[in-house]
Amino acid sequence: MSAAGPSQGAKAPSGGSAAGAAAKRGGAVLQTHDLVRTFGGFVATDHVNLVVEPGARHALIGPNGAGKTTLINLLTGYLEPSAGRVELLGQDVTTMAQHERCRQGLVRTFQINQLFADMTVLESVAMAVSEQKGLGTRWWKPLAGHGEVVDQAAAILERLKLLPDAYERTRNLAYGRQRLIEIALALAMRPKVLLLDEPAAGVPTSESQELFETIAELPREVTIVLIEHDMNLVFRFAERISVLVSGAILVEGDPDMIAQHPRVKEVYLGESHG
Ligand SMILES: Nc1ncnc2c1ncn2[C@@H]1O[C@H](COP(=O)(O)OP(=O)(O)OP(=O)(O)O)[C@@H](O)[C@H]1O
Ligand SMILES: [Mg+2]
DSSP: OOGTTGGGGGGOTTOOOHHHHHHHHOSSSSSEEEEEETTTTEEEEEEEEEEEOTOOEEEESSTTSSSSSHHHHHHHSSOOOSSSEETTTTTEEETTOHHHHTTTTTTEEEOOOOHHHBBBHHHHHHHHHHHHTTTTTGGTGGGGGHHHHHHHHHHHHTTOOOOOGSSSGGSSSHHHHHHHHHHHHHHHOOEEEEEESSSTOOOHHHHHHHHHHHHTOOOTSSEEEOSSSSSSHHHHOOOOOEEETEEEEEEEEHHHHHHHHHHHHHHHHHHHTT
16 A cells, blocks of 8 residues: 555646645645554554645545545544644644634534524625634624625625525525535635535535536635545546545545556445445
């Protein structure tokens, strides 16, 4: 497994792009160093060296149980690593609390809770913007006095093409559009890096393509790392792919390289054959 070289990401050819140049200067936005997580005797994350470049559209793929969600949990601080380090924007955040990482720009989506379900789309996102600004929920009362909160929320809705649903209760939206609200709530946190664990899970195929197109159109200031099982969506979205198998990075590269890689084919064929 280590034959493929877990640290390939650090020296990936990147065609002279700004992001590639930044990575060569050591400017990865998110990076792990020999990250390990065990559960009892079971190794869920096996010496992972992940390098995420600024502006990346980076996908984590791999069979069920490969350790993708565990890796995201280690990145956000939901789980503590057994060994190794996590760096965000060049800063060691290995022991930093989740909310503090979030404040530093590392944001994952969370599911719309009951409160948001009963609110309109605009209210939900305005509430998140207000929280981010440290205004709590005070904006409710003198709504006119906090026009900037509503303006920012509306700008996020526009970016995600949710403006037509602004006054709809979130619970009434189609599932694919509800997932977009979750992304809108994450954008309200002003992320530098957005982590999406199966953003299209449970979304009908008819809606998942549009969902992914909208994600792909987010500004490059927001680096995106996502987990997705649907290879059609992955190959359209991602510019870099890391394949996790049994907790370790089996191989990394651009979509063409991954599509042709014999070990990757083996893993996926092996999976479908049982
Ligand atoms: N809290 C835990 N305690 C014990 N084992 C765990 C725990 N969390 C994850 N695991 C194990 O770690 C392995 C990796 O799980 P993980 O959820 O990261 O996989 P995944 O790649 O996200 O899979 P899927 O594609 O099904 O979402 C699995 O074998 C899982 O059972
Ligand atoms: Mg998972």
